[in-house]
Every structure is written in structure tokens, then in C-alpha cells.
Amino acid sequence: MTDPAPHSRPGLELLSGDQRFQLLINAVKDYAIYLLDPAGHVCSWNTGAQHFKGYSAKEILGQHFSRFYTEEDRAAGLPERALQIAAREGRFEAEGWRVRKDGSRFWTSVVIDPVITENGELIGFAKVTRDITERRKAQQEIDKAREALAQAQKMEAVGRLTGGVAHDFNNLLTVIRSSVDLLRMPGLSDEKRARYIDAIAETADRATLLTTQLLAFTRRQPLRPELFDVAARIRGLEHIISTTIGSTIKMEVDVADDIGWVEADPTQFDTAILNMVINARDAMPGGGELKIRARNADGVPDVRSHAPAKGAFLAVSVEDDGIGMDAETLKRIFEPFFTTKEINKGTGLGLSQVYGFAKQSGGEIDAASHLGKGTTFTLYLPRSSKQGAASSSAESQSPIAEPGQPASASILLVEDNGMVGQFAFGLLTELGQSVTWATSAQDALEILDARRQEFNLVFSDVVMPGLNGIDLGLEIRRRWPDLPVVLTSGYSHVIAREGSHGFELLQKPYSLEGLLAVLLGRLSEKRDRTA
Numbered sequence: 001m002t003d004p005a006p007h008s009r010p011g012l013e014l015l016s017g018d019q020r021f022q023l024l025i026n027a028v029k030d031y032a033i034y035l036l037d038p039a040g041h042v043c044s045w046n047t048g049a050q051h052f053k054g055y056s057a058k059e060i061l062g063q064h065f066s067r068f069y070t071e072e073d074r075a076a077g078l079p080e081r082a083l084q085i086a087a088r089e090g091r092f093e094a095e096g097w098r099v100r101k102d103g104s105r106f107w108t109s110v111v112i113d114p115v116i117t118e119n120g121e122l123i124g125f126a127k128v129t130r131d132i133t134e135r136r137k138a139q140q141e142i143d144k145a146r147e148a149l150a151q152a153q154k155m156e157a158v159g160r161l162t163g164g165v166a167h168d169f170n171n172l173l174t175v176i177r178s179s180v181d182l183l184r185m186p187g188l189s190d191e192k193r194a195r196y197i198d199a200i201a202e203t204a205d206r207a208t209l210l211t212t213q214l215l216a217f218t219r220r221q222p223l224r225p226e227l228f229d230v231a232a233r234i235r236g237l238e239h240i241i242s243t244t245i246g247s248t249i250k251m252e253v254d255v256a257d258d259i260g261w262v263e264a265d266p267t268q269f270d271t272a273i274l275n276m277v278i279n280a281r282d283a284m285p286g287g288g289e290l291k292i293r294a295r296n297a298d299g300v301p302d303v304r305s306h307a308p309a310k311g312a313f314l315a316v317s318v319e320d321d322g323i324g325m326d327a328e329t330l331k332r333i334f335e336p337f338f339t340t341k342e343i344n345k346g347t348g349l350g351l352s353q354v355y356g357f358a359k360q361s362g363g364e365i366d367a368a369s370h371l372g373k374g375t376t377f378t379l380y381l382p383r384s385s386k387q388g389a390a391s392s393s394a395e396s397q398s399p400i401a402e403p404g405q406p407a408s409a410s411i412l413l414v415e416d417n418g419m420v421g422q423f424a425f426g427l428l429t430e431l432g433q434s435v436t437w438a439t440s441a442q443d444a445l446e447i448l449d450a451r452r453q454e455f456n457l458v459f460s461d462v463v464m465p466g467l468n469g470i471d472l473g474l475e476i477r478r479r480w481p482d483l484p485v486v487l488t489s490g491y492s493h494v495i496a497r498e499g500s501h502g503f504e505l506l507q508k509p510y511s512l513e514g515l516l517a518v519l520l521g522r523l524s525e526k527r528d529r530t531a
Helices: 017-027 047-053 071-075 078-089 133-183 190-217 230-245 266-282 327-332 350-360 393-397 418-430 441-454 469-479 493-498 512-530
Strands: 031-036 092-099 105-116 122-131 226-229 249-255 261-264 288-300 309-320 364-370 374-384 410-414 434-438 457-461 485-489 504-507
Touching: 031 047, 047 122, 071 078, 078 092, 078 105, 078 122, 105 133, 133 190, 226 230, 226 266, 230 249, 230 266, 230 288, 230 309, 261 266, 266 288, 266 309, 266 350, 266 374, 288 374, 327 364, 350 364, 350 374, 410 418, 410 441, 418 434, 418 457, 418 512, 434 441, 441 457, 441 469, 457 469, 457 512, 469 485, 504 512
Parallel strands: 249 288, 410 434, 410 457, 457 485, 485 504
Antiparallel strands: 031 122, 092 105, 105 122, 226 261, 261 374, 288 309, 309 374, 364 374
């Protein structure tokens, strides 16, 4: 003779179905399980409800369930709204504060289901409540720990970034300071004077590149998107790439003629390609093979734990058979100032620029590497459906080949920084222009109100106290639409966030040639429109 099954042991089998169900409900002590009538009055009460709400069945039966809510939730009508949602949608689920008999609060997970007869009549609600206060506290502690870790990692990155910037800029400033001191020496030959002046100019260009790479990494570099043919763009770079990698590295370029076009900043695109090429070159000190490929792609794969992206993309890959990287190095390869190269062999910003350009252009950058086998970087950019003629490399890289002298014009200069204002005033004056200098946007508007007909162009800084250069330009466009406005800035969060609103933007630091090109372009456009 065998023992009876657990569910039919003597005792339970003598109970009715309702009794067994009630026994089950009362055995559950971690959940408050009870019934409400259609109006929300408590009709049943289990041991779990008494355990963490504090009320006995005698105290609570017939009472409205809203007494478990906080005063502010009752005033907001949350109990009634919960029943309405349950009746209308078939279920109500929420988390929130509830109140025990002793007045203490606890955080709950609540589910309310409607009880409906076979005829579709609502006869009440089944309510299940669980005390999840401890779970919520544990989750809050986890969130705090994650936030503290993220803050520590951010401060570590900021420290590394600050140290790298200080190191590189101090090197550049040393060159400039030394060159200035040497230029002040008496009896300096013309050859040495020219050499020191060239050193200052070259160092200023390197400082400009450094800030550009930093802004690109943080995705705050103002871009100038243009529609261009990637195949033609890469072929236009072949000569400079060949010169960059040297004779010990064999180059192979595989770019199909039918690959798509992209709408991005062509100069930043060139820089990104060259940065990947330079990284590949440095990974092959004894020579090797460099492959550049471009193809159409139907999406972006899973990159650094980000979900794959579908859509029309164009993929440009730079592959080398150099020393490769281990997994830990690969994780950090896009961090600013992270470099595996020797001191003074690299800034650690090249691949950061590629990362920033890709992200800012709506794309992605992927890297795959194996020690001793080489590395492949793949730049993904959204493919454009537009058609157009690609700008030539010469046009994009050099805005003006042989600048001439612009005809004399009257320019309103708007610059709040005294040193920069004096420099710009001097440059414009040397170019034969008549210049009026306003130190704020408000001053500029007052001058234009009184003397608008005197001016042919407004040349304004963007970042200024009060009204910024963008807002000034928009106001001028509204009031005097025929007056050209050129903006200049080293960096502006307004431009990074909203763009330049169609205004010509001259990046600081600008050269005499760059300023001259802008003046010639805008003033000649104005003359053409009025001719």
C-alpha cells in the first residue's frame, strides 16, 4: 500500500474547495491578498495583509481601501483612479507609498484585477500588494554606487584630459615664448627672423588642430556638412596618404565606383581617414601592407555593446598587418590622450577625432585587432539619398588660392574681448577696410539703428555677455535682411547645439588669408545681388 499523494493527505481532503483556497491565501505572508467590492470597500483579508499593514480582519473589513494611501495620494484621487483603470483596462499595476496602522510608510508593488461574472458584470476587485521597501532601498544603494563609480570614472577621465591638454599646450607655448624672445634679440639676421616667425605660425596651427581634435572627441566641433562622393574623396587623398606612410608600406585602395554619397564635413572626413592611416603606419614600424576599402553597408553591427543599427550606411575601413592590440588596449583606444606610442610620438587624440566625427555625423567607428596580426578600423557614415556634385579636395582644403585685395568697405566689428578686438581691428584696417568696433551686441544694434547705410558687412564674435552673436545675426537678418553677417568663434555651445543658422562661420584662430577669403566672398556676393 502506497502513501497518498501530498495533495490528498488526510486532513486536506476533508476540506472543501473554498476552505482549501482560504487556507492557501492565509498561508501567504509576504503578500496582502484581499477582495474589494465595486466601490472599493474591503471584503476579505488574509494573514499577509495583517502582517505588514497592521490591521486585523475585524478592524478593516467594510472599510474603504483608500485608508492605506497617503494623504497626498488620497487628495489627488489615486485610489479611485486605480479602480477606474482596472475596470477599464483589465488591470492596474503601480508602485508607491502606503501607510500602516501605526502611521509608518512602506513602498509597495500593487496589482488590482477586476472580478467579473460570466455575464460580464463587475462585482468587485482582487487586490494584491507586496512590501518591496527593502528591495527599493537595495536598488537605491546600487544606483548610488553606480553613480559614485561613474563620477569617479568621469573625474579620472577629466584628470587625464586636463593633464594631456596642459602637457601639450605647455610644449606649444614654450615654442612660441622662446621664438618671441629670440625675435627681440638685436642684430638678428633676416633668415633667423623668418625661421622664428614660421615657428610661431606652425605652432599656432598645431594648437588649433589640438583644440579641434578635443572638440571633435566631445562632439562639440561645429561641422560644415556637404554632399560629396566618397570614392572621389578617397582617391583625392591617395597622394598624401602615400607620402604619409612612406616607401616601406605597400598601399592598396579598393573603392568601388558605385558606392554612395554622404553628407558630412569633408575636411573632418579627410582628417579622420588620415588619422586612421597614421595609426596604421605607426603600427608597422618595419613596413607592411595598408588596405583602404569603401563599400555600401545595410547597417552598423553591434559596436561596444551598442545595439546594431539598420539603414543605409557607407563603410570605410583602414586595415594594417602591424603589431595589433590586446583586448584591454582596444577598449581604451578612443579615449582622449590614451596612446601606446613613445613620448612625443603622438598626442593620443587622432582616434578620438575619428570617434567624435563619426558620432557627430550620425555614424559609428568600429575597431578589430589581434596581437601580431594587425588592426582594422571601420568608419560608418549614413549614406545620403541626395544627388550632387562633389566638392574638389582643393576647394575644401583651401578656400582661396591667390587672395586678392578686397575693395574698401565699411565693416562693423562686434567683439567683447579687448585683445582679440584690437587684433581683428588691425587686420581689417591693414586690408584697407573702414572699421567701427562695437564691444557688445546691444552696442552694435544701436550703431546700426543710427548709421545702417554706412556698413557693408557685420563681423561678429559669437560668445558675448548678454545677446550672443547668433541672436545678433538673427535680429540683423530680421531688421536689415540685405546686410551680410559673418560670425567667428573658437567654440560656442549655441553653435554646437543649434548650428550657425546659415551664417558664414570663421573659426578662431583665423589667419589673414582666412579672413580675406571670407571678406572677398561675402562682399562680392552682396555686390552681385545689388548689381
